[in-house]
Amino acid sequence: MNLLLVNPPIYDFAAYNFWLKPYGLLQVASALKTSGASVLFFDFCDTTRMLSLKKDPYGRSKFEATVEKRPALFSSFRRRFRRYGLPRESFARFINQNIGKRLDSAFVSSSMTYWYLGVFEVVKVLKEHFGERLPIYVGGTYAALCYEHLRSHLSINGIWTPKGWLGEEFPLPPSLNILPADFSVYENLDFGVTRLSRGCPFKCTYCASTLLEPEMRLRPEETVLDELRYLARREVKDVAFYDDSLLIHIEYLKRMTERLKKEGIRFRYHTPNGVHSRFISLETAKFLKEAGFETLFIGYECADSQILAKTGDKVRLEEVKESVKNLLAAGFTAQQVTLYVLAGHPDIPMEAVEISIREGAKLGVRLMLAEYSPIPNTPDGENAFKRFRIDGHSEPLLTNNTFFTELVLGGENVQKLKEQVRSHNRTLPKPRNSTTH
Ligand code: B12
Ligand code: SF4
Incomplete structure (x- = not known):
């Protein structure tokens, strides 16, 4: 066939x-x-x-x-x-x-x-x-x-x-x-991706994770290892994790990286999908450094704990501060750690995003704006459709994160936020022999 x-x-x-x-x-x-x-x-x-x-x-x-x-x-x-x-x-x-x-x-x-x-x-x-x-x-x-x-x-x-x-x-x-x-369907590979699990135990009101995978499931360890062994044979150096909640599986992650290391396989790992501050103790931060995590993206979202509590309580500013402190103490540089700041969520006004940027900037690592996309059938997505009188079900283009964030905050404000983030990132020390961009 x-x-x-x-x-x-x-x-x-x-x-x-x-x-x-x-x-x-x-x-x-x-x-x-x-x-x-x-x-x-x-x-x-x-x-x-x-x-x-x-x-x-x-x-x-x-x-x-x-x-x-x-x-x-x-x-x-x-x-x-x-x-x-x-x-x-x-x-x-x-x-x-x-x-x-x-x-x-x-x-x-x-x-x-x-x-x-x-x-x-x-x-x-x-x-x-x-x-x-x-x-x-x-x-x-x-x-x-x-x-x-x-x-x-x-x-x-x-x-x-x-x-x-x-x-x-x-x-x-x-x-x-x-x-x-x-x-193997790719003739050339510039990086690889993997995941240890599918699903997430949190229930954030803006997220579709539970709609996509109602229960959290771990993938068999040998399957993940074989995937990574194959990538190593193809001389891939960088691997990004696609898990919703990677660090909740820390024991799995430790076993896996340990086994790969014993086989002489070492990657530079990345977490573009964002990890939870709550799980980054000093011990975990040291493990991540030792295991080869090269860039860490953290779901910081917003400095206002009341707003965060309403959306699912997956993170608090105190936890973000603690995790960044631990990561820097474990040897990560300012350029290797990025905090995602949520913008364009209808319950997070412009001032709250600016405060989040200011508070995040004090932690001395990179910031990145994550523009909100209202997702059909999520509580916040449905509220957003009502509030802005748009129908993301019959026209999913309206769920575009760039478009929707400008709809909520206004184009000039979005540019202002981007500039605030850029000017903060410019103040960070550039490490010698840096491989980050
Ligand atoms: C990894 C990830 C990313 C990666 C890139 C993923 C990619 N390849 O595109 C990164 C980190 C870059 C990313 C970025 C963003 N993401 Co994202 N991301 C995910 C995540 C965690 C996994 C997506 C994925 O690739 N899954 C991999 C496979 C295993 O799953 P799958 O594609 O669903 O496929 C399954 C089946 O559908 C089937 N299948 C797939 N294809 C086919 C085809 C056929 C024919 C068949 C039969 C079956 C089949 O096979 C799989 C079996 O399990 C999802 C959440 C989630 N839990 O799924 C969010 C998610 C997709 N992202 C989301 C969001 C909001 C974003 C951002 C907007 C965040 C931000 N504000 O910055 C950005 C958008 C970037 C942009 N330029 O617009 C939303 C969706 C938004 C939307 N409106 O669609 C999700 C759902 C998370 C959420 N918040 O709810 N994301
Ligand atoms: S913790 Fe992340 S993946 Fe899990 S429900 Fe919240 S936003 Fe979605």
Whole structure:
């Protein structure tokens, strides 16, 4: 059986390859190959194929991009709307050279809810080339969170959701999310990603984690180790964790890194998805340093504990202060630790974001704004839709984090916040022999 797996391009106001890999689709690749199928793979966001790009020392980079016509609902929004990823022609070439007309089914992944135009583009091209009779299946975050939107706009065979298939089923193991990811589909690898678990024990009111995975599940240790051993054989140096709550599994993490070390495997680890301050004791900070964690991103969100308590109480300013103190004492530099500051959440006014930046700046590590995206069916997402009279269900573009943050705070204020963050980051000492950018 000939199957094609595609990770679509991104349509957005901004996109950066912040250790982005279509991890779910790589798990699908693994399941399909195990069942004996022949798998072809095309990733529009594979930056190893964008030769003109400058990479940072950890494999991150911009994407190749073209400016696109702004969707009508963004007409009063001044920012440029772009398509990020490999050009349409390279996909057409790939199809002509590798598949011709012999394709049994196609599998398309999806990521952010507001990136669905990429899914639409890929499905359209597939239908043009292979005809309406080609079975097409779509999965991933947008499919899971906005399946009604997807179903009502595209004629496809099946949608993979956390509750099971919608429409036609394609036989895939129900334990898909604990299967290994198959990185062999990539000719070149600039970094790897992994996860020890799926799901999160916290229930933050702005987050979709429980909708995507109602129960927290650990992936088998051997599966994760095999994934990482494979990446080591491919000489990958940087690995990013995609866990929702990585440090809750500290014993697992310790066992795993210890076993890899015994096998002579050492990576530089990164946590772009943010980790919890609460779990960073001095002992854990020392372990992280020793294990090879190179950049740590921490979910700081907001300095106001009352606001935080209302959204799920996953973090408090005191805990952030303590964790940063521990990380610096364990030998991390100011440049290696970044605090995410949440902006654009309707319950966090401009002044509260500015206070968060000021308080965060006092801790002497990097800050980064995380622009809020109102996610359908989350408590805060639904409130946001009511308050701003927008319907993110019938138009998921409205959940775009850049757009929504400007809607809440105003464009000038967002620029002001960005400048405050930038000017703080400029004050931080640049370490000698630094590999950070
Ligand atoms: C890792 C991660 C990131 C990574 C990058 C991930 C990526 N590859 O795109 C980083 C750190 C960069 C990131 C950034 C952001 N993220 Co994020 N991220 C995640 C996280 C934790 C995992 C996503 C992931 O890749 N999962 C990997 C695989 C295992 O899961 P999956 O894709 O769902 O696939 C499963 C199935 O769907 C299936 N599958 C997948 N594809 C297909 C295809 C077919 C055909 C089939 C059959 C099945 C199938 O296989 C998997 C089985 O388990 C999710 C939360 C979560 N728990 O899922 C949030 C999440 C996706 N992110 C979110 C947010 C808000 C953001 C940010 C906006 C945060 C911020 N304010 O800065 C930014 C956005 C960046 C941007 N440019 O716009 C939101 C979604 C927002 C939205 N509107 O869609 C989520 C849901 C978290 C939340 N707060 O609720 N994120
Ligand atoms: S701790 Fe993070 S992943 Fe877990 S529910 Fe809260 S925001 Fe979501």
